[in-house]
Amino acid sequence: MSLLELRDVEVVYQRRDGTLVPAVAGASLDVNAGEIVGLVGETGCGKSSLAKAAVGLVPVASGSITFEGRPVHVLGRRARPVSERRLQLVFQNPYESINPRRTVGAQVADAFAIGRTQARSSWRPRVEDLLRQVGLPATMARRFPHQLSGGQRQRIAIARALAADPAMIVLDEPLSALDASVQAQVANLLVELARNLHVGMLLISHDLAIVRHVAHRTAVMYLGVIVETAPTADLWTAPMHPYTQALIDSIPHADGAGHLPVALPGEIPDPARPPSGCRFHPRCPRVMDRCLSEVPELVAKDGGRRVACWLHEAPGGARRAADGPSVAP
Numbered sequence: 001m002s003l004l005e006l007r008d009v010e011v012v013y014q015r016r017d018g019t020l021v022p023a024v025a026g027a028s029l030d031v032n033a034g035e036i037v038g039l040v041g042e043t044g045c046g047k048s049s050l051a052k053a054a055v056g057l058v059p060v061a062s063g064s065i066t067f068e069g070r071p072v073h074v075l076g077r078r079a080r081p082v083s084e085r086r087l088q089l090v091f092q093n094p095y096e097s098i099n100p101r102r103t104v105g106a107q108v109a110d111a112f113a114i115g116r117t118q119a120r121s122s123w124r125p126r127v128e129d130l131l132r133q134v135g136l137p138a139t140m141a142r143r144f145p146h147q148l149s150g151g152q153r154q155r156i157a158i159a160r161a162l163a164a165d166p167a168m169i170v171l172d173e174p175l176s177a178l179d180a181s182v183q184a185q186v187a188n189l190l191v192e193l194a195r196n197l198h199v200g201m202l203l204i205s206h207d208l209a210i211v212r213h214v215a216h217r218t219a220v221m222y223l224g225v226i227v228e229t230a231p232t233a234d235l236w237t238a239p240m241h242p243y244t245q246a247l248i249d250s251i252p253h254a255d256g257a258g259h260l261p262v263a264l265p266g267e268i269p270d271p272a273r274p275p276s277g278c279r280f281h282p283r284c285p286r287v288m289d290r291c292l293s294e295v296p297e298l299v300a301k302d303g304g305r306r307v308a309c310w311l312h313e314a315p316g317g318a319r320r321a322a323d324g325p326s327v328a329p
């Protein structure tokens, strides 16, 4: 049993005009203790929606999510019980997730104190310990957020997540707001924490270069589905899905927003009207006839890889998904 198990998860939003938007359209993914799993894909492919579903912040339309063997229920963040503290979420923007009017120490102490009854004074050594764990001096506890750099603030956000003693942290674009040099430092911190604390991490990024550096395993998402997952080194050196290949080819060209101006024709389609068959077929350089009508399933390959593409159909390994998403409603 994995720490976090996502099975055929669907997240459906409703637009103001009533249109249903299946932002996540049947995604399956596992994260183990101490493992960093990278989740990559263009902006709009459903990464944040999958992350929110994983921590119970958006409802799941179908499929299942279990964490430590128990189903993840949808609750308001404030209402989450102590046990749910073991699954923490760190957002992209350290400026928004930190209270500007309270000292760093007080904020970390708050995160530590929820559900605990000790006197406040007894938390100080633990707070200073947490600051050291994220590479900050204990004196930082007396500072206010505006006195910190972006990288320091994101370290504080990570310290607050760690204060809950989590088994797993979901990080949604945690490095995107940071300078490149700071990105590398915080990325290294994540690797250390996963190893030393045996915390599982789901690291979401549109930046494959960061994920390559940090993640043990990488999952590639396209228009609401996982199209390939593999040990990161294998994914990098021998991508099997044409979309993975395109992402890798686009790295020197990708702009900060995660758009891919060179490697792929066109934009990611509207998830409310997904293409028939393989969702990637309108942009795929290797599209075949069957790709237009038949949905490729995520099929296990050697070496712990899974891929959803008709180019890599194992004999008898893939089946037709008669009830899969096909034509737009």
Ligand SMILES: Nc1ncnc2c1ncn2[C@@H]1O[C@H](COP(=O)(O)OP(=O)(O)O)[C@@H](O)[C@H]1O
Residues within 6 Å of the ligand: 013, 014, 015, 021, 023, 041, 042, 043, 044, 045, 046, 047, 048, 049, 050, 271
């Ligand atoms: N609250 C919402 N209502 C309607 N559509 C949404 C909502 N949130 C996200 N979407 C749509 O769902 C898709 C996936 O979004 P998101 O999960 O944020 O992707 P990513 O994090 O990969 O950029 C996008 O098409 C986005 O426009």
Ligand code: SF4
Residues within 6 Å of the ligand: 241, 242, 243, 278, 279, 280, 281, 284, 285, 286, 287, 288, 291, 296, 308, 309, 310, 311
């Ligand atoms: S199934 Fe077909 S369209 Fe989809 S990625 Fe593979 S070759 Fe391309």
Ligand SMILES: [Mg+2]
Residues within 6 Å of the ligand: 047, 048, 049, 172, 173
């Ligand atoms: Mg996002």
